[in-house]
Amino acid sequence: MINLKEVTETNKMIAEENLDVRTITMGISLLDCIDSDLNKVKENIYKKIYEATKDLVATGDEIAKEYGIPIVNKRISVTPISLIGGAACKSIEDFASIAETLDKVAKEVGVNFIGGYSALVSKGMTCADELLIKSIPLALSKTERVCSSVNVGSTKTGINMDAVKLMGEMIKETAEYTKENDSLGCAKLVVFCNAPDDNPFMAGAFHGVTEADKIINVGVSGPGVVKTALEKVRGENFEILCETIKKTAFKVTRVGQLVAKEASARLGVPFGIVDLSLAPTPAIGDSVADILCEIGLEHAGAPGTTAALALLNDQVKKGGVMASSYVGGLSGAFIPVSEDQGMIDAVNAGALTLEKLEAMTCVCSVGLDMIAIPGDTKATTISGIIADEMAIGMVNQKTTAVRLIPVIGKGVGEVVEFGGLLGYAPIMPVNGFSCDDFVNRGGRIPAPIHSFKN
């Protein structure tokens, strides 16, 4: 039988260490909404999403209450819109109007984000893909809750450098379109390599074409819980350190599994995966950087950071995998800058640079995430940064992503405030040397060989 000590431990994690279920995300296939008439497409999309998710928020709240665990976000991911709108959309305005439909239904059912304004172009772009990508700045400036992502490379296909070049321009344009709000649009735009089909976390969530009609994916969190557990093993060796992370990750993920199964049963939608991530928020004590410090670094970014992050990421996966029947998404440790107070402190202290963050992305779960850069950064420079990050993903057979925010009108040392879960960030310097000729070549980088591993 459960005892008082165990109950107290769990409730302490929730009350004091920010243990929560970060998101219940319902993935919905919109493939059956396709039509050549734009208005019909939008009507189909609205109806299908509304019907599927009208009880999502209430069910999430009900589960949260019964188990006494906060479920912070309820969200929706849909089939990449470039596929759904392809037959009907003839202009960027047509595509952006679908984004507005998504925004409307998201507000109607009360979810805070809807992901899937996306295109998958890892090898080439169709006309619809290209139109959708070019409509992203307009779509993100006209909507509040829509998130957009573009997959521009994979280990099997190589990197679509035409798309990389275009995305550099689109990120810059999105920043311009939303400059009144500190270029907030870019916080909802991700460029991926090896994007997973079942990621419940925004801004990169979309419902892959390999998925069922509807699916429930759950993302767990809990950096604060790991940090507190590690406080008790200060000075111990790596074996004990790793065991502690593993056990804690197991406990955190079990809660996610419970919530996912419950949500799936109550909504009558199959359970997809648990994404066992350490996802920080700007709240004090909810930081991945703080875990790195607890492992023994003065600041995230100090020598040893990549090794510490590698072991953290690996132990989180090892502990979490056994706790859930299906694991997927981006599972691992996220290192967004603006959403993590410890990362922000490290940047302000001069310990963490863009280059070190890039090295860290080789061993963490995603990539260069929520990094504010000067508004006058060239589009080709952004494309160069994207290309570097995509190459890391391609060669290492892992998901990598870039979510950069060139803040129009602001420069290095200034601070940008996004608000809420998106946090705030000091603007970081970018290497100013040109990569124009590299980015402007056009074409594709071929898929890498997977032998002769050196």
Place this chain on the structure above:
Amino acid sequence: MKKTIITVVGKDTVGIIAKVCTYLSENNINILDISQTIVSGYFNMMMIVDTNNMTKPFGDMCDELEVLGNEIGVSIKSQKEEIFDKMHRI
């Protein structure tokens, strides 16, 4: 049988258990187990109860117990047992 864990934490005072138990009996909730300690003046209690024959929705019980807790000056939390079971048992 689905069990619920009720935890009561706060400054010790007269009649905490009495008030909680009265509420439970009025709502046809059966107490299966109680464990309780006092650490430096702080009351810490866990009850395992059976809510199967309760007439009202689970959410209402959570809210009403929370209100009751506020009246006595303690925090009362009701959670289904599975969250603890899943976390601490393989």
